[in-house]
Amino acid sequence: MVDTADFPLIGAPALRAREAARVLRTLPTAAKDAALLAMADALGERAAEVLAANAADVAAATAAGTPAAMVDRLRLDEARLAGVADALRALVALPDPVGDVVRGSTLPNGLTLRQVRVPLGVVGMVYEARPNVTVDAAGLCVKSGNAALLRGSASAHGTNTALVAVLGEAGEKAGLPAGSIALLSADRASVAELLRARGLVDVVIPRGGASLIQRVVTEARVPVIETGVGNCHVYVDASADAAMAEAVVLNSKTHRVSVCNSAETLLVHRDVAFLPRLLTALTDAGVTLHGDAAARAAVPGVLPATDEDWATEYLAMDMAVRVVDDLDQALEHIRTWGSGHSEAVVADSARAIADFTAGVDAAAVLVNASTRFTDGGEFGFGAEIGISTQKLHARGPLGLPELTSTTYVVTGAGHVRS
Amino acid sequence: MVDTADFPLIGAPALRAREAARVLRTLPTAAKDAALLAMADALGERAAEVLAANAADVAAATAAGTPAAMVDRLRLDEARLAGVADALRALVALPDPVGDVVRGSTLPNGLTLRQVRVPLGVVGMVYEARPNVTVDAAGLCVKSGNAALLRGSASAHGTNTALVAVLGEAGEKAGLPAGSIALLSADRASVAELLRARGLVDVVIPRGGASLIQRVVTEARVPVIETGVGNCHVYVDASADAAMAEAVVLNSKTHRVSVCNSAETLLVHRDVAFLPRLLTALTDAGVTLHGDAAARAAVPGVLPATDEDWATEYLAMDMAVRVVDDLDQALEHIRTWGSGHSEAVVADSARAIADFTAGVDAAAVLVNASTRFTDGGEFGFGAEIGISTQKLHARGPLGLPELTSTTYVVTGAGHVRS
Known part of the structure; x- marks a missing residue:
């Protein structure tokens, strides 16, 4: 039992995400694909809104003396926005991992055993400036039946707010449950809350530099997939x-x-x-x-x-x-x-x-x-949410199957152990 | 870079285990199987030594007023010892997961891609009274090419010391590298060291009641596989x-x-x-x-x-x-x-x-x-090291494949990205 009073910044969206995850895990592939296409279309239709928010972020970053390379990573234009929309459309062509039978057999006693892929549930992402990660992560989570709690950088918060509004509204209109995609507060404390949100979040994936990964590994009480440090x-x-x-x-x-x-x-x-x-x-x-x-x-x-x-x-x-x-x-x-x-x-x-x-x-x-x-x-995985450098769960590029867990379904006819 | 001065209790065996793991990961299946058979035989040959150590543990536990059910879990006799030796022999018949190609393809550019199972490396186990876990865990780690750092309960420390001496000496004589199987100090602080031994230990698997699991999850800075709490x-x-x-x-x-x-x-x-x-x-x-x-x-x-x-x-x-x-x-x-x-x-x-x-x-x-x-x-997995209740890496009974990670091996002929 989780007391959301312990999570003033993320408790409410996390609870909504948990509710959404219950529905997402049973959505048929066609429904998820329809939502992805609607989300991609909405990014085109509401491009002006997103680009205006991004221009404000870019102006603020420039005024704050942010290095040009970082400002460039923050910047969106029509072509880049069309690119991320196309990445959403590309997810439609990828196989849905949910429901895959990883292993199956009939046991000597007649029980049938199936190990079936299921979504992880609620996936938290902590990442740095590039706003395309917001769209990529939301899309990969939708396709794999997970709810997404996105914690982007403060410098991109305006852009991310606009993106998540567009994606969330379009997805919901296309049939996704409310709360499937949420942007978390850019307050520094929201990362700390996310990292100790046992019972609310099923995994947190940090995507960024060594210092972010180190912070996550040190503070996390929730399962983590480390990504992205490559010496x-x-x-x-x-x-x-x-x-x-x-x-x-x-x-x-x-x-x-x-x-x-x-x-x-x-x-x-x-x-x-x-x-x-x-x-x-x-x-x-x-x-x-x-x-x-x-x-x-x-x-x-x-x-x-x-x-x-x-x-x-x-x-x-x-x-x-x-x-x-x-x-x-x-x-x-x-x-x-x-x-x-x-x-x-x-x-x-x-x-x-x-x-x-x-x-x-x-x-x-x-x-x-x-x-x-x-x-x-x-590698031909079609999309990735990061590159894992840990040995547990997933190592190397994280595609859609790596955003799932499994359940063993054991079916009998009144079987008992003797 | 790990400073073993931070790990006074476990640093030395952990470093030996890391060295052993480098050799274990490349041992052919036949060599590992031969070691398992030698370990099983040694348990029979040196049964008196193990049972004497166990009798001392049982006497101490009884004198300390330990409940009868717990004393019974601690107790070994010839039949129980023969049972755990047979469990080692049964591992020989199971397929070796190391080297399995999980996924493979030839990419459009001609690169060949293989995802190959490799051992995790150094596996830490923290568990409670039953000494059979010492033998089971050592055997599963040997078969899957991992070094084992075993932290049993203080009440079984004499028994575990005798078991690990028998298993380690027999395994080494049969060709396992020194340090492949180590029993850690029963000092309470050794658990804390194990849980923060990043860079020394690849995973820690707690096996015990809810309070042990809770402690591990809260303190761990190393990857953990939670097991065994079943409501x-x-x-x-x-x-x-x-x-x-x-x-x-x-x-x-x-x-x-x-x-x-x-x-x-x-x-x-x-x-x-x-x-x-x-x-x-x-x-x-x-x-x-x-x-x-x-x-x-x-x-x-x-x-x-x-x-x-x-x-x-x-x-x-x-x-x-x-x-x-x-x-x-x-x-x-x-x-x-x-x-x-x-x-x-x-x-x-x-x-x-x-x-x-x-x-x-x-x-x-x-x-x-x-x-x-x-x-x-x-489930027909032949052996298990515990039942995972977490969603990452492995969920349900943990068999040999769950004690491995993977590496992508990408082979080209001078391929570069354009």
């Missing part, structure tokens, strides 16, 4: 092809530096003769290198690396470089400093590939491929 | 057959009262004419009933039920009884008071069965079958 490595083995190594390393580092699946540290076997060429390719691409003695000896202009470089998720055009004696030393480095997100190997030796794959404990191991491929869209 | 209901619908209802209710309540899948509350539709007969069958079997006004009016000798009765997991020959107006009221009662473990319906109406199944959010729904069937052995 990713590329290991170039002695058997690697020079051109392939250069392509994979450059893509892993520079394709999009601000995301969790970009590479932060390069580990190179000491027998790799093309080390100078590889490092020069990185500096030519504008990457600042932070290296150990061997890396600094290979090319000029490499800054000295400290333990802090091995630990840092730069999310910028910086990369740490270490020359290792062998594959075991590379594995030891990854064990010590990695965050269990994505680890890549470039190698031609089947043995090296097998040893690397067996030795790395991470959400994804990429063999002769860029770390940037660890992504729900790239 | 289970049987709902008898208006369409139920009288004899079937009587059999299922009696078995759910009285087959074994001290376990989490026994029933605690009976909900009966007001149109059930055989209510007096059903309640009389329960009292005849020795069950003390705690009922609402309608139940008390049906037969003599029913004590008045309060909210506390609806909330209580008696684990005894007591049962709460409520007469409900309809199935919705039964569902509402279960939502309010249930613990999400096992909920049974006895009904002949397909509609009532479907509505109950859709309306209950629990680990297991039992249709015309006893709640006692929610059990890894009964």
